[in-house]
Amino acid sequence: MALKCAVELRIPDIIHSFDGGPVTLAQIASRIPSPSRGAAYLARIMRLLSRETLYSLTPSLRWLLRGPGSELSLAPMVLIQDRPWLMSPWQCFGDCVRGSGVAFERAHGREIWVLASENAEFNQLFNDGMACTGRILVRAILEGYKEPKEGFNSIGSLVDVGGGTGRALAEIVRSYPRIKGINFDLPHVVATTPACDGVTHVGGDMFDTIPCADAVFIKWILHDWSDEDCVKILQNCRKAIPEKNGKVIIAEGDGMFDEIGLMLDLVMIAHTSGKEREELEWKKILVEGGFPRYSIIKIPSLWSIIEAYPR
Numbered sequence: 001m002a003l004k005c006a007v008e009l010r011i012p013d014i015i016h017s018f019d020g021g022p023v024t025l026a027q028i029a030s031r032i033p034s035p036s037r038g039a040a041y042l043a044r045i046m047r048l049l050s051r052e053t054l055y056s057l058t059p060s061l062r063w064l065l066r067g068p069g070s071e072l073s074l075a076p077m078v079l080i081q082d083r084p085w086l087m088s089p090w091q092c093f094g095d096c097v098r099g100s101g102v103a104f105e106r107a108h109g110r111e112i113w114v115l116a117s118e119n120a121e122f123n124q125l126f127n128d129g130m131a132c133t134g135r136i137l138v139r140a141i142l143e144g145y146k147e148p149k150e151g152f153n154s155i156g157s158l159v160d161v162g163g164g165t166g167r168a169l170a171e172i173v174r175s176y177p178r179i180k181g182i183n184f185d186l187p188h189v190v191a192t193t194p195a196c197d198g199v200t201h202v203g204g205d206m207f208d209t210i211p212c213a214d215a216v217f218i219k220w221i222l223h224d225w226s227d228e229d230c231v232k233i234l235q236n237c238r239k240a241i242p243e244k245n246g247k248v249i250i251a252e253g254d255g256m257f258d259e260i261g262l263m264l265d266l267v268m269i270a271h272t273s274g275k276e277r278e279e280l281e282w283k284k285i286l287v288e289g290g291f292p293r294y295s296i297i298k299i300p301s302l303w304s305i306i307e308a309y310p311r
Contacts, residue, residue, distance in 0.1 A: 002045050003064075004082035007075050011046075012057065012064040021056035028055065072136055080129035085115070085122055089270040096269065103270050112271050117188040127164055127189060130220075134168040137219060137251060137301060142175050144299030145249075152176045157213040159184050159240065161206050161233070162221040165193045169217070173198035182211050206233050210240040219251035220303075223264075224272040227285050234289025238310055250306040254279050254296050261302075282306060 006012070014031040015021045025046060029039050046055070063074045080086060089103035096103050104112050116123040145151045152158070152172060159182040160169040166183035173181040177198065183190065187203035202211050207229070210216065216237045222230045237248045253261055253276050265276040277285075279296065286294050291308035298304055 001082060002048050004078055005045055006049060007064050007066070007078050009042075010066055012061045012075075013067045013070075015055055015057045015061065016065060016067070016069060022054035023056075024054060072139070073132055074136075076125070076128035076132040080125040083122075083125065086271060093269065102273050104272070113186065117186065123188060124192065127192070131165045131167050134164065134219065135171065137303065138168040138171045140299045140301035140303075141219075141251060141305065142171065144301070145297060145305050152179065154245070155179055155214045157182065158215050158217055159211050159213040161185075161210055161216055161218040161237065163217075164189060166190075166196045166199050166201060168219065170196035170199050172217070180213075182213055184211055206236060208236075210236045212240050214242065215246060216240055216248045217251075218248065222250065222274070222285075223252055223268055223276055224274040226273045227281075229273070230285045231288045234285065234291060234308075238290035241310065243310060246310055248291065248308045250308060251303055252282075252306060253277070253302070254282060254304045254306060 009032055011028060014028050015023055017031065018027060025043055028046075029042055032042070062069065063072070064078065065073050066075045085108070089107040092103040092106040095101070095106055102111070108115055110118075112126075116126055146153070153176070155176070156178065157180040158169070158172065160166070161184050163169050163183040163185055166181075169181045169183050173179050173196075179198070181196075181199040183193065183196070183199050183201045184204060184206070185193075185201075186205065190201040190203045193201050204211070206221075218233075218237070222233065225233065234248070241247065253264070261276055268274045268276060283294070286292075286306075286308050290310055293311070294306055294308040296304050296306055
């Protein structure tokens with residue numbers, strides 16, 4: 001919560017405005033509107049975040065910029081993850097163990113996707129959080145998913161299933177201008193998305209049908225869903241691509257359960273009905289979804305590319 005407070009007060013941006021520091025606490029306070037009554041609180045919060053008395057823009061702090069220089073910022077993710085909407089389901093873990101069910105639904109009486117469709121503020125914050133992490137992931141994908149593998153080179157059209165604001169797909173299309181991009185997400189998501197060159201926004205439900213394309217790109221979506229639901233999604237992906245040379249490009253973890261992977265698995269308990277998966281679990285749902293052949297491609301990221309083929 002102290003980190004969320006620092007991001008809300010734009011403290012990394014304040015330090016950045018002083019050419020990255022070093023700056024004193026008084027200099028930081030001078031850039032916060034009406035700080036006099038809360039200066040003592042600020043000092044105590046900053047004391048937790050740093051044992052230094054002078055503050056500089058460290059490499060870690062650059063990830064929390066919200067103004068200039070924030071192209072690869074994680075600040076939107078910090079702001080949404082620490083809001084009561086996403087924090088309260090963590091209080092329901094014991095109830096889930098005793099009586100099963102999804103923690104988010106126990107806390108809010110509805111799925112996370114339904115709440116986003118009903119609450120414009122939550123929808124915007126959630127989409128911004130997903131977009132900022134998506135930008136970081138797509139940089140790694142563009143760097144690592146290419147020759148000697150085919151990568152995106154052989155694709156004329158690409159549908160991003162659950163593509164959110166479409167920014168990740170726009171980065172791919174910018175690097176591969178021949179690709180016709182289709183950003184596919186729920187209607188309330190694409191209703192607020194900005195126009196992107198080379199990308200068409202399409203609203204719909206991946207459990208009903210998915211727009212046809214040479215390939216499907218699906219990042220950080222399948223870990224939100226149960227095995228049964230993943231099979232349904234993959235079956236619809238299978239229907240959307242050509243039989244002979246179509247493929248599904250999945251960006252997910254593939255079983256490296258380090259500290260981050262274990263933490264993300266708990267996030268899945270808190271917010272969805274899904275989970276992080278190991279390779280054997282991926283193989284099972286891929287085969288049941290119509291993809292008997294797959295390969296795992298390592299990229300410079302915590303996640304991997306799972307390239308799945310219908311034959």
